[in-house]
Amino acid sequence: MSTPQRHDVLIIGGGNAGLSLAGRLRRDGCRDVAVVEPASVHHYRPMLSYVASGTATLDELRRPQDEVVPAGVHRYADHVVRVDPGRSVVHLADGTELGYGDLAVCPGSQVDWDAVPGSRAAVATPHAATSYLPELAERTWTMLSALTAGRAVFAIADRHTPCAPVGLKPLFAAADHWRRTGVLGDIRVDLLVEAPHLVQHARADRELRAAAADYGVHVRTGVRLDAVDPDDRALHVSGDDGPANLPYDALYLAPPHRAPAWVTDSGLGDAEGFVDVDPGTLQHRTHPRVWGLGDAAAVATVPSGGALRRQVPVVARNIRARRTRGGMRRYDGYTVAPVTTSLRHLLLAEHDRDGRPLPTLPFPELARPRRSLLLFDRYLEPQIYWHRLIQGKV
Numbered sequence: 001m002s003t004p005q006r007h008d009v010l011i012i013g014g015g016n017a018g019l020s021l022a023g024r025l026r027r028d029g030c031r032d033v034a035v036v037e038p039a040s041v042h043h044y045r046p047m048l049s050y051v052a053s054g055t056a057t058l059d060e061l062r063r064p065q066d067e068v069v070p071a072g073v074h075r076y077a078d079h080v081v082r083v084d085p086g087r088s089v090v091h092l093a094d095g096t097e098l099g100y101g102d103l104a105v106c107p108g109s110q111v112d113w114d115a116v117p118g119s120r121a122a123v124a125t126p127h128a129a130t131s132y133l134p135e136l137a138e139r140t141w142t143m144l145s146a147l148t149a150g151r152a153v154f155a156i157a158d159r160h161t162p163c164a165p166v167g168l169k170p171l172f173a174a175a176d177h178w179r180r181t182g183v184l185g186d187i188r189v190d191l192l193v194e195a196p197h198l199v200q201h202a203r204a205d206r207e208l209r210a211a212a213a214d215y216g217v218h219v220r221t222g223v224r225l226d227a228v229d230p231d232d233r234a235l236h237v238s239g240d241d242g243p244a245n246l247p248y249d250a251l252y253l254a255p256p257h258r259a260p261a262w263v264t265d266s267g268l269g270d271a272e273g274f275v276d277v278d279p280g281t282l283q284h285r286t287h288p289r290v291w292g293l294g295d296a297a298a299v300a301t302v303p304s305g306g307a308l309r310r311q312v313p314v315v316a317r318n319i320r321a322r323r324t325r326g327g328m329r330r331y332d333g334y335t336v337a338p339v340t341t342s343l344r345h346l347l348l349a350e351h352d353r354d355g356r357p358l359p360t361l362p363f364p365e366l367a368r369p370r371r372s373l374l375l376f377d378r379y380l381e382p383q384i385y386w387h388r389l390i391q392g393k394v
């Protein structure tokens with residue numbers, strides 16, 4: 001058996017998590033960090049919500065991958081097909097084997113179309129779309145802005161959907177647009193949220209419900225979208241009131257997500273297929289040299305880019321702690337949802353995994369819609385992402 005090329009720290013996935021960790025490790029003095037990332041274009045995914053709201057273009061959220069990989073980090077432009085944690089080896093699609101001292105697994109999650117039968121066929125029609133895929137984000141706004149009468153349904157899943165409450169951004173942008181163009185009264189807007197709340201932060205939840213009521217949106221929580229019938233343009237839903245069918249003229253989906261199948265096939269997955277880490281230390285429960293972070297990891301909180309600001313320093317520190325037998329740091333479950341309440345205002349819901357507020361700043365109250373927060377999220381945050389976060393300055 002040949003000896004594979006080995007790296008001190010190998011990272012699977014050069015998205016928000018992988019690049020932030022790679023940059024952070026380099027800044028901390030780790031000399032040999034490599035990332036496996038097949039995509040030649042990097043996406044700043046939070047901007048997809050603005051594309052779906054008609055206020056940004058896809059060009060604004062894309063950069064060539066090789067321009068954003070932190071200096072000194074080697075990139076393998078291939079995808080991982082399997083990990084052999086017993087041998088500490090990662091297998092790439094082209095047959096390359098890579099060894100590692102420590103392995104960070106952060107390949108993100110993928111839309112799980114199979115979880116809602118009919119949803120993939122529905123988004124192939126002009127009557128349904130999602131902001132969760134770049135190719136459909138632009139179509140979301142085309143669909144919503146063209147609607148002048150009928151029924152618009154927004155369905156937000158609670159099955160590993162990244163930063164699920166941001167699915168409300170296209171809703172409030174559309175409602176604002178419909179009001180401005182004088183058609184809001186002719187459109188029935190239904191919001192179906194699978195979670196028991198719009199956002200897991202009591203104050204922000206109240207603000208969002210008040211904003212929805214102001215636009216006349218019919219809000220239901222605890223409602224699961226079971227299937228879509230694109231031919232009849234009907235939704236099959238279930239909840240406390242039992243099963244029901246709803247017609248739609250425009251359907252927006254924030255769909256369920258799943259982790260890549262090879263995570264489980266490699267013996268790294270939990271019961272739902274996500275990387276089975278201790279949600280505090282982010283260390284794999286059975287393979288101590290394997291770490292998990294980002295959307296693919298089972299960290300028991302709403303996945304978000306903001307959560308990575310706390311996860312990345314924890315993994316970087318704990319890799320060192322494992323080697324030196326030092327004390328490990330713990331991730332507190334922090335996550336964040338920046339949600340617009342109109343085309344001009346946004347609130348920030350920052351909380352832990354139990355919904356307890358965890359504000360970055362004690363003042364002002366960021367869970368109240370503000371113009372300044374929208375400007376921050378839309379214009380400043382992307383610059384922070386490109387120039388600081390994914391360069392490891394976290």
Ligand SMILES: Cc1cc2nc3c(=O)[nH]c(=O)nc-3n(C[C@H](O)[C@H](O)[C@H](O)COP(=O)(O)OP(=O)(O)OC[C@H]3O[C@@H](n4cnc5c(N)ncnc54)[C@H](O)[C@@H]3O)c2cc1C
Pocket residue numbers: 012013014015016017018036037038039045046047048049078079080081106107108109131132133162163166260293294295296303304305306307336337338
């Ligand atoms: C529409 C939308 C809006 C969002 N809005 C916000 C927001 O406003 N605020 C916020 O905090 N968060 C937001 N998020 C969530 C945020 O974008 C994610 O939490 C974050 O990108 C997760 O980072 P990640 O690195 O785990 O996954 P990703 O960013 O998805 O990166 C995973 C990377 O792994 C690569 N990969 C996949 N498979 C393999 C493989 N087999 N081998 C090697 N590499 C692989 C992929 O190509 C990808 O580059 C939003 C997400 C979406 C989709």
